[in-house]
Amino acid sequence: MSYGWISEETFTYFVAVSESTPGPIMVNLATYVGSSKGGILGALLATAAVVTPAFFIILLIVTILKRALDNLHVQACLNGIKACMVGIILAMGLSMVIENILPQMSAEEISVDVTALMITIILLLNSWIYKKRQKKVISPIMLILTAGVLGTILY
Amino acid sequence: MMLLELFLTFAQIGAFTFGGGYAMISIIEDECVEKRKWITSDQLSTITAIAESTPGPMAINCATYTGYMQAGVPGAICATLGVIVPSFLIIYLISRFFDNFLEITVIAKAFKGIKVAVGIFDCWLSFFWWGVCCDTIDKGCSDVLWLD
Structure with a gap:
């Protein structure tokens, strides 16, 4: 530096x-x-x-x-940026999920992180059931706490 | 008391976002849009677009904007401070008292779990915004491509 x-x-x-x-x-x-x-x-x-x-x-x-x-033109710019942003966020999210579940992925070997896969499934089920029961989306803070606890138990 | 509520809400957001950036946006979406109705999803996506194109951490930009919308300049200050204070205290304590913070196994394990959740948030946020902002995005695409 x-x-x-x-x-x-x-x-x-x-x-x-x-x-x-x-x-x-x-x-x-x-x-x-x-x-x-x-x-x-x-x-x-x-x-x-x-x-x-x-x-x-x-x-x-x-x-x-x-x-x-x-201003109309500034609005147009912002709307364009928004469209890109949604794509970028999705790409980031997906690559994070894939990276977590498949930490090593090359032509020779693919290793699956079973624990991460389990946590992913539990979290998805958890938010799905919550939404069915409470009719609203689960709070991300709750989901983070759940994930932290699951991590300490399962890893 | 609006200012105190702004501070506490953003302190909560600051204390629970890992991975920074977009993970924080999904918590702001939940706390400030869904629960408190301070701003709309469309406003939040606009401010994220502005935050993307201006320097500085995105979380600070979003906090300043939401705070200002609620209570003017004092609101902006309270919300921004709120987002910083938890992480400031945590890092300060770590730098004083822990030399090998990353080697504490419980924390390493919890963080591995949290990383899984953060990935899911990002996907969720993009699908959600895709739904909410579909019209503006459609308009944005046609504006950019001069389709109409």
Whole structure:
């Protein structure tokens, strides 16, 4: 890294921790690097620095550029982006599901992660039954908690 | 108290999203659209599209937008803080007290399970939005391709 703050290896570790803890990865990573270099003050400053630009950009868009959003051409752009986004999300979701269930997939060997397959089936059944009984969609937070518990038991 | 509710709701969202990005959107969809009716699905998909095309973490963008829509600038501040505070505290504690966080087996196992759920969310969200935003998407496609 250009500042030489942390080594490549530490960075990889930080990224892995940021990915496996809740919250936006960028924020986690900033807090982690800030905290390891400058204690609580470093953590606060690094986090604030990563959040502030995004905060003001959105504020700017909803206050000053509000009228630009109603513009026909901007609307057309946004609708186009939305269409792409739905595709991207689906692709990401599917590739994650496949990667979880088939961690190794090559021409020579295919290994199936039976536990992940089981968890997937249990989660799908769980949300399906919930929807049948309660007539509404299960809360994603409930599903995350269930998945976490299943993971600790089954793996 | 609207501001407190915004803060607490987004703190809950921040504390339960793993994998960032789209996984968080499906929780926002549930908490802010389905349960509290703060914004509509169409608004959320619009803000996600804007968030995609502007710098910064998507979760922050969505929180700022929803907070602003509910209670102006103070609302935007409360919602944004809400999303950050849980992850800030968690990471700060980890960096202080755990040197080998990833080697704690219970956490590693739970995370493996959660990863499965996150994949399912993403698929669910895209199908859901496909249904809800079908009209705008159709319009978007024809706008982009100049079909009509």
